Amino acid sequence: MSHFGRTGPPDISDTYSLLILNITFRTTADDLFPLFDKYGKVVDIFIPKDRRTGESRGFAFVRYKYADEASKAVDRLDGRMVDGREITVQFAKYGPNAEKIHKGRIIETSPKPNSRHRSRSRSPRKRHRDDYRDRDYRRRSRSRSYDRSERDRYRGRDRDYRRRSRSRSASPDNKSRRRGRYDDERRSRSPVRSVDSLSPAQHSPSPRRSPSPKKIISPQRSASPRKSPRGESPDNRRHDRRSASPRSVSPRGHPDASRSPSPRNSNGDE
DNA sequence: GTTGAGCGTT
Numbered sequence: 001m002s003h004f005g006r007t008g009p010p011d012i013s014d015t016y017s018l019l020i021l022n023i024t025f026r027t028t029a030d031d032l033f034p035l036f037d038k039y040g041k042v043v044d045i046f047i048p049k050d051r052r053t054g055e056s057r058g059f060a061f062v063r064y065k066y067a068d069e070a071s072k073a074v075d076r077l078d079g080r081m082v083d084g085r086e087i088t089v090q091f092a093k094y095g096p097n098a099e100k101i102h103k104g105r106i107i108e109t110s111p112k113p114n115s116r117h118r119s120r121s122r123s124p125r126k127r128h129r130d131d132y133r134d135r136d137y138r139r140r141s142r143s144r145s146y147d148r149s150e151r152d153r154y155r156g157r158d159r160d161y162r163r164r165s166r167s168r169s170a171s172p173d174n175k176s177r178r179r180g181r182y183d184d185e186r187r188s189r190s191p192v193r194s195v196d197s198l199s200p201a202q203h204s205p206s207p208r209r210s211p212s213p214k215k216i217i218s219p220q221r222s223a224s225p226r227k228s229p230r231g232e233s234p235d236n237r238r239h240d241r242r243s244a245s246p247r248s249v250s251p252r253g254h255p256d257a258s259r260s261p262s263p264r265n266s267n268g269d270e
Numbered sequence: 271g272t273t274g275a276g277c278g279t280t
């Protein structure tokens with residue numbers, strides 16, 4: 001059952017490969033096997049997974065032993081609802097090594113080395129989901145050496161690079177525009193570490209909220225530092241830094257109240 | 271935890 005795809009290509013000499021598209025990211029070979037096996041002898045089922053996340057990429061390859069059975073499976077299973085999605089079943093056009101395939105069967109061995117490596121003239125794709133992947137990988141790319149070496153090993157396979165070759169080189173405007181909601185979430189909690197990297201001076205409850213850093217000490221504040229119930233909240237501090245105008249904004253909406261406590265203190269107190 | 275055009279591994 002689960003042995004599909006784990007032992008490598010068992011026998012591609014006389015098999016007919018079917019490409020299954022639009023399967024869910026949770027669909028496994030075990031889920032597909034009973035379906036396809038009903039229409040013929042299934043030699044192998046392979047679901048390409050992402051090397052980094054290990055998740056399914058959303059399509060699968062089913063290899064039949066006989067062409068007529070494969071053809072029948074295409075006819076019967078194409079458009080079939082699997083796991084809530086309508087799958088697309090068709091004969092594979094390319095082999096594992098970029099061989100040309102006719103009706104799922106390899107009719108040509110790997111192309112000449114000096115010739116064009118990959119004659120896969122595919123229509124331009126958009127790959128918008130690379131955005132999430134890219135940021136996701138960078139996040140867990142703590143060990144770059146592993147990720148790097150892994151990519152090197154698979155260098156030459158455009159399908160491994162097609163997803164990476166698009167971003168990075170895009171204009172900054174484009175990048176910011178293509179950010180999805182996931183990026184927003186990440187940025188939302190980014191400030192957290194910013195606070196962590198702040199200097200200790202900013203960590204302490206900042207009594208200096210007046211525009212004049214020199215005269216930060218106020219007698220009233222020193223005498224009653226607890227006057228403001230939320231004046232020492234870390235969240236408040238962070239908010240102040242962003243607002244850059246803490247005193248101009250009063251919780252009650254009275255700007256005068258902020259400065260009224262000691263208008264002369266600001267200049268006469270020292 | 272999410273997503274959705276397409277062609278593949280120990």
